[in-house]
């Protein structure tokens with residue numbers, strides 16, 4: 001009975017060690033991404049909100065007109081027309 005328990009315990013330890021090896025092999029940092037300092041996450045994949053329809057689009061796809069941000073040309077034109 002106690003042997004069975006030790007086998008399970010040993011399996012847990014082995015799995016944990018293997019998991020740590022796999023993680024280090026793939027070069028992932030030990031800390032989860034959410035632990036990154038603020039500001040760095042905005043460097044990539046930043047999303048901006050359209051000032052007319054409030055749709056969120058990637059910054060590189062956003063249309064900036066007169067310093068205001070829109071999701072598309074259609075929104076920018078309709079906003080400038082009132």
Ligand SMILES: [Zn+2]
Pocket residue numbers: 050051052053054055070071072075
């Ligand atoms: Zn829009």
